[in-house]
Amino acid sequence: MMYLWPQGSSMKSFHKNFGVMTSCQHRGIPLGIQEGRKFGVDNNAYTTGFIPDKFFSYLEKLTPYMDNCLFIACPDVVGDSRATIKLWDEWVDKIGKPIAFIAQDGQECLPFPDYDWMFIGGTTEWKMGDGAKKCILRAQEIDKPVHVGRVNSLSRFRYFQRLGVYSVDGTSPCFAPDYYKRRYTNAVSQLDFHNALFGGDSFS
Secondary structure, eight states, rough: EEEEOOOSSTTSOOTTTEEEOOOOSSSSOOHHTTTTOOEOOOOOOOOOOOHHHHHHHHHHHGGGGGGGEEEEEEEOOOTTTHHHHHHHHHHHHHHHHEEEEEOOTTGSSOOOOOOOHHHHHHHHHHHHHHHHHHHHHHHHHTTEEEEEOOOSSHHHHHHHHHTTTTTEOOGGGGGGHHHHHHHHHHHHHHHHHHHHHHHOOOOO
């Protein structure tokens, strides 16, 4: 499982299973992306709210690096699946690919759109419950990769690792980067050790 790092500094010393989570809040292109790391693009709906001009201007700056883009998160409304589907219908054709649909509370009971990536958002209670798990399983049944946002502890990292998601991200490294680099390096390195023993994919 990959961990998408939220900071813009160099990642030359990072384990290969680290990528970058970026958004228009970054000042310029993060060095990790410039160094060839895979990355996801957030829409900032959870923090500042979706601002189309800034979002699309930033996507344009990322154009030279899009070969390494995992997904672009379509606008969403935190905790509201029906409002998020309306935003999907409004923006999906404007954003391009690879596009991530963000599952919110209640999405497990609704039809899914035609997405490239499943992004698990939602409230914390829903994210850690059966609703998000059902969405993850539905995506996996049709071979769609899954990303989970707001993974800010090692226990939560391990929980989604067991569910077989492709990648996660969180903001905790912004507050204690050295500490979380060590913790998540150990986690993704142990995954490689598990793969060496039992088989499976590692992400280079």
